[in-house]
Each structure stands twice: as structure tokens, then as C-alpha cells.
Amino acid sequence: MKIDLTDTTSARINTGLIDARRAIGTPAVGMVLTLVIVTDEGSAYDALKAAHEASREHPSRILAVIKRPGRSPRERAGARLDAEVVVGDEAGTGETVVLRMHGELANHAESVVLPLLLPDAPVVCWWPDQAPEKAGTDPLGRLAQRRITDASSAEDPVGSLVVRADGYTPGDTDLAWTRLTPWRSMLAAALDQKHSTITAAAVEGEAYNASTELLALWLADRLGVEVERKVSDGPGITAVRLVTGDGDICLDRSDGRLAELSVPGQPDRHVALKRRETAELIAEELRRLDPDDIYRATVQYGVKHLVSTARSGKGTDDGGPTAAARATPPAAKKAASGGKAATSK
Template sequence: MTSFMLTDTTAGKISGQLTRLRHQMGVPAIGMVLTLVVICDERDQYDSVRAATEAAREHPSRILVVINRERDESNRLDAELRVGESAPGEVVVLRLYGELTEHADSVVSPLLLPDTPVVAWWPGEAPDVPAEDPIGTLAQRRITDAKAAREGIRALAGRAKGYAPGDTDLAWARLTPWRSLLAAAFDQPVGRVKKGFVDGAAGNTSAPLLAAWLADRLGAPVKTADSAGPGLTSVRLSLDGGEVAVTRSDARLATLSRPGQPDRHVALARRSTAELLAEELRRLDPDETYEAALKRLARTHKG
């Protein structure tokens, strides 16, 4: 990997230096499929860059990391450029000072790859309406993570008001294996669902979202309850003739139970942020199923 630092620079100088580094490394820009803009704090940048870089192994990207620093300093833009095998595509860490912190979009815009999708990701605190954020307006896909919010469930429910096609949250991506397993449980008729329960660690943002999805799909009331965790621990659906249940106690394996059939053990491991991000980068079109679940959550949320 080649790394290069630019202090008190401009977007034009950054773009020119990227071109020179690519020529030196023999790395073409045409292999990159999207621009991923990561908006984070300094304390989160290491983990965020690592997750984005790992996701880029599946989706070669230009990764632009936007870090707003001291606003009371004079205007300045510092940049760290990384190009090479250990960083698929390109990584540009942008540190903004002074009034530039209010105009990050003007710094990012000239660095976007032409004719490719733009994805914005907030690994920490995110705007209430991502689509109206200056960076969010540049993106076709906007990824938040309610888990990082002070009151994650309230933040997730609140985003339903300003939802725009292209919005998503990693709380939803965490549910993909659960939703797939539960859908498979209904491959064969099991009867009408009367009610359901989703158990998860206190404050888990995925639990009420899963409950909202199940209620929307099954047309039955589904409630949440706290458990010892970690994460989601069980889903129980009461039927006319028994119960469909998925229970997970060790964050790796789960047991699927259905009426009249033997219990089945299935893999249901918790996934890393990089895996969740890679999943979201596979889909750049609007997710109508997420929209429906989010809006149902907002209608039933009492917080």
C-alpha cells in the first residue's frame, strides 16, 4: 500500500495526487464500482475505515472518509491518501477544519467517481433525515446505524417520518438471516399465526424492527420483550396448532422448532460490521420491505 499525506490542501490537489499514485502503483480507477462516503468522528475512524476497506474487497470502491474537526480553527483541509493491495480501490481520509465542516459536500463532490453510484454511511450518530443532509443529497443509498444512537429505537422510529427511497439501517441488515430462516419455516403450511414475541437484549434496535416486519407480513400482533442477550435471542409465533420458534442462546447457533417436526439446529451467527456493510452495498435500489417495516415500527413505537 502507498500512503500520502496532504496538509492544507484542496479537492483538486487531492484528485491530482490520486491519479499520480494510481499510475505509480499501476492500479486502474476503472475497476471501482462505487464511491462510499463515510461520515464519522475521529474516535470512530479506525474501525469505520477497517470495515469499509473489508467491504470494498467485494465492492471495489473509492472510500471518502469525512471527519469534521475543530470548527473554531481557520479553514483547512488535510487529507491522507491510501492506494494499494491492502486497500482495495482507494481510501481518502479527509479532515475538515473551520467553516469547511459546514460544507463537507463541496469538498466531497469533486472527488466522486464519475458515472458510478454514491453511497453515504454514518457509522455513528446520523442526521434525523439522511436524504436532506448535504452529503446525503449526493447519495443514491444512505446507510445509518441506529445501534450507535443514544436512543436507538427512538432514532429508528423517527427516521420513518423523513424516509426517502434509498434509506436503510444496519439494524435491518442484522435481521437478514433471521428473516430468511423465519420465511423458510413457512415453506410448508403451518396454520394461522395468532400472535408473536421477539426477545432481545434491552435496547436492541433490531428486535422491534423484526417485530414490525413480522406483524406486517403475518397480520398478527407481535410484541417485544427483553432478554439477557446477546442481540436477538428468540422469536416465538403462536399458531392454532402449536408454535413456530427460533431460539438462539450463544450468538452462533439457533434451534428451529415447528409443530409436528423434529427440532433443527441452524447456523445463525452474529455478523461483523464489514459483513453488514458489504450486504447493503449489494443492493442500491429502494428497499420497500424495509420501508414498510420501518413505518409500522413508527406507528407502534411508544417511546
């Protein structure tokens, strides 16, 4: 069921939602959250597709906010709201409203979104590409418990981590971090077993990849050792090496699909470690809506190092190993954690 509304208001959209639901005969709905997607005409299709897939796991009302401030002064001065209400079939398990905000209205998106939020249910805001610097104080971000950005879609992915760390508000999270969960859980499981003390670590991945940087920072923060960042051809992260007295614990994935885990004194084994689709990442994000403290600690741990990384990253064009996110050696760790406390205020 699809209803097109031109030059409309939130109240009429709400009526449209109820009408659409009545028409397909499902007056009661068990939607668990409102997902607000802030995007442009170009990325809206892919983002909505991923959100609909994720809504199979988390039935939700999806509000796609597409801002069209207009090019000419005349367009910019006017204001118009067009909406497309979709319930059932193509809208996944919930309902979808695509909101096109023209002219001046593009600066007041929150006034349209607020009346359309589900009562008493959490709100998640997702910027698939361009995200505001401080998501937590953005007028739309303020409505949400959970704010999802994606550093990897930014012009300067690694540099944007600095922005995320500076502008962090509890409830922020980034898809570059979500992409790491399978790596992190496999590494954590490897360290559940007996092993010698870890003295150093290295993370290998393609250049300009925020996830690789975050993984290095996480390891440095958790293990308190120096983590070397090496550049490879990818795809994505290609290897993690933890140096111990008995040899290296190494998780190596060269094809973005199947990894090999080698642990000293044990046979090498294969581990499925597939790069995941956006829909799976969003589904994981929606599973927990409380602040992710580990993400905060990781992204803020690196602020200082990343500043230098961003610069050196721009300098190296291809291939050559950079001394990128060289995280603090144990001796300097105290200073670093002191710094962390200072940045989080």
C-alpha cells in the same frame, strides 16, 4: 502507496489519486461505487477497517469525512482541508481518501466530496454513529443513492427508529435492519412449509435493541397479528415465536451463534445464525442500491407504537418484560395501514 496532503483542495487530491495509481502501476480500475463515510476521529478507524473489508466484494473509492470544527472561536473561524490518499495494499481493493475538515469547512463537506466522486458510479453514504435526522436532505446524503444509518449506535436506539421513519427518503436503510436478514430468511423459509394459521407472535431480545423492535414490526406488518416484545439478556435477538393452532414455530438463539428451529410435527434442528461483523453488513448493503421498500414499510409501520415504546423503554431499567412494541391486533390493522399511507404522504 500513501500520500499526505496538508492544507489542500479537491483538485490536488484528484491529482494525488492519479499519481498514486500510476506509481503502483494500475492505471485502470474497476471500482463500482463511491462510499462516503461520515464519522469522527474516534470511530474512523473501525469504520474504515470494515469498509476496506467490504471493498473486497465491492471495489470502491472510500471517502472518509472527518469533521473537526475546532473548539476555540479562532479555530472555528479558520478553514483547512488535510487529506491522506491511500491506494493499494491497506486500502483494500479500491482507493481511500481520509478527509479532515477543520473549522468552517466542516459545514461545507459536500463541496470537498462532490469533485471526488467516481464518474457515473453510484454513491453510498454511511454514518457509522451520529446520523442527521433527515439523511435524504443532508448535504452529503443528497449526493448519495443509498444512505446507511445505524440506529443501534444511537443514544436511544429504539427512539431513533422513529426519527428514521419520519425522515425516510427512498434509498435510506439502517444497519439495524441489515442485521435481521438471516433471521428473516430463516423465518420465511420456515413458513414456506405447511403450517397452520398464525395467530400471534413474540420476539425476544435485549433491551434497547433496535433490531429486535424492527423484527417485531416486520412480523406484525407481514402477518397481521399481534407481536409481543419481550426483553431478555441477549446477546441481540434471542428468540422468535410464531403461535399456530398446532403449536409454536420457534427460532431460538441463546448464544448469538447457533439457533434451534422447532416446528410442530417436526424434529428440532440446529441452524447456524451467527451475529455478523460490520464489514459483512456493509457488504450486504452495497449489494443492492435501489430503495428498500420493505424496510420503509416496516419502519413506518411502527411509528405510532414506537413512540409509546420509547417512553416505556426509558421507564424500565432492567429485565422485566415490557409491553413494548405491541403491534396492532388484526382488527386495528386497517386503521394502521391507513395511518401508514398518511405518514408516507
